[in-house]
Amino acid sequence: MxxxxxxxxxxxxxxxxxxxxxxxxxxxxxxHTVGAAVRDAQGRMFGGINLYHFxxxxxxxxxxxxxxxxxxxxxxxxIVAVGDTGRGVLAPCGRDRQVLLxxxxxxxxxxPTVGGVRSVAITDLLPHAYVWAEQSAAxxxxxxxxxxxxLAFHRTYLDAVRTGRKxxxxxxxxxxxxxxxNMVFELDDEVVLSGVVTHIASKSVAELTEADAVxxxxxxxxxxxxxxxFHYPDIKSTDDITVVHFRLAR
Numbered sequence: 581m582x583x584x585x586x587x588x589x590x591x592x593x594x595x596x597x598x599x600x601x602x603x604x605x606x607x608x609x610x611x612h613t614v615g616a617a618v619r620d621a622q623g624r625m626f627g628g629i630n631l632y633h634f635x636x637x638x639x640x641x642x643x644x645x646x647x648x649x650x651x652x653x654x655x656x657x658x659i660v661a662v663g664d665t666g667r668g669v670l671a672p673c674g675r676d677r678q679v680l681l682x683x684x685x686x687x688x689x690x691x692p693t694v695g696g697v698r699s700v701a702i703t704d705l706l707p708h709a710y711v712w713a714e715q716s717a718a719x720x721x722x723x724x725x726x727x728x729x730x731l732a733f734h735r736t737y738l739d740a741v742r743t744g745r746k747x748x749x750x751x752x753x754x755x756x757x758x759x760x761x762n763m764v765f766e767l768d769d770e771v772v773l774s775g776v777v778t779h780i781a782s783k784s785v786a787e788l789t790e791a792d793a794v795x796x797x798x799x800x801x802x803x804x805x806x807x808x809x810f811h812y813p814d815i816k817s818t819d820d821i822t823v824v825h826f827r828l829a830r
Contacts, residue, residue, distance in 0.1 A: 585691075585698035592658060592690055592699055595619050596669060599662040602627040603640075607664040614670060616640035616661040618687075620653040621754040622812060641676045645683070654732045654766060655754060658699070660690035669697050677706040685762075686729040686755070729777075730762045731824070734811070737797065738765045741773060741828070746797030750788070750804070751822045752812045756780060761826060779825040786817040795825075 588596070595617045603615030606629050614630045616639075628643030638646075640661050648656060659680065661670045671691045672680065680687055680702045688699045731749065733741065740746035741763060758777045765771040785808065793804035808815055815821075 584704060585693065585700045586688075588690060588697050588699055591619065591623065592660075592697075595625060595658055595660050596662060596690060596697065598625050598627060599640075599660050602629055603662055603664045609664060611637075613664045614640040614661050615664075616644040616659065618644045618648050618653075618656050618659040620648060621655040621657055621751070622653075622814075623753055624651075624653060626651055626653060639673060639676050641672050642679060645679070654764075655730075656684050656687050657753075657755065658688045658690065668692060672705075674706075677702065678709065681706050681709050684730070728760045728762050729757060730764055731756065731777075731826075732764050732766065735765050735767050738767070738771060740797040741765075744828075746795075747825060747827065748792065748795040749824045749826070750792070750796060750808060751824055752808070752815055752819065754822065756822060756824050760829070763826070774829040775826045776829055777824055777826050781823040781825070782820060783823065784817070785815060785819050785821055788821075788823075792823060 599615045599617035601615070602617065603613070607613055607615065611632045612629045613632065616628045617625050619625050626644055626648040628640050628645070628647050630640040630643065631637040641659055644659065645656070661672060662668060663670050669690055669692045672689060680689065685703060687702050689702055689705055690697055690699055691705070733749070737746055756777060758780060761775050761777050763773040763775050765773070788801060788804060790801045793799070793801045796804055798804045798807065
């Protein structure tokens with residue numbers, strides 16, 4: 581298997597240090613022995629620590645996922661686990677890999693290798709994965725295969741995407757690739773539309789145009805800028821963003 585492993589970025593190393601601090605500050609050597617940290621698309625980090633129990637207490641990675649969700653984070657980009665007493669970065673267990681693939685198929689996982697810590701896509705970390713039966717058909721009858729990348733959308737965009745008024749989305753610190761995509765709308769009952777990312781364009785916030793705003797479902801560029809500040813409060817005009825062009829799957 582040709583698994584692409586990347587060197588850790590500065591943000592990845594900060595995530596490792598965050599997880600290390602979690603377990604070194606809160607571990608007890610018996611029940612709590614592993615710390616984990618997850619990063620979202622906005623760069624926020626959320627920690628978790630394992631809870632060992634003979635009935636099957638949760639791993640640190642799962643606790644971190646729950647912490648992130650409780651704090652409002654939806655689009656998660658990276659995760660790592662670190663053992664206590666200086667054991668360093670630990671690879672996720674099989675159950676954690678399946679959970680990550682099912683719920684966050686676009687996430688990257690930091691793992692130990694003979695050459696040091698590396699970053700690997702969860703889809704590469706769990707090849708030929710089991711397909712969860714409940715994901716075989718998503719809302720609206722759209723397929724939701726494990727391993728397909730996910731784009732999270734605010735609930736207010738659902739009608740615009742369904743009707744074709746919105747055919748792009750502007751993303752900040754949110755890696756996206758061309759190809760199949762599950763577009764997830766956070767409603768009371770989660771709605772998932774199956775689509776395809778057809779093109780990706782990188783530019784700065786200042787380079788966005790009126791045409792970009794209209795394709796994104798907004799009246800004008802000013803409304804798009806207002807919405808970007810709503811989703812990304814720390815965004816600046818000089819920041820690089822990604823304009824993601826997509827269509828619904830036929």
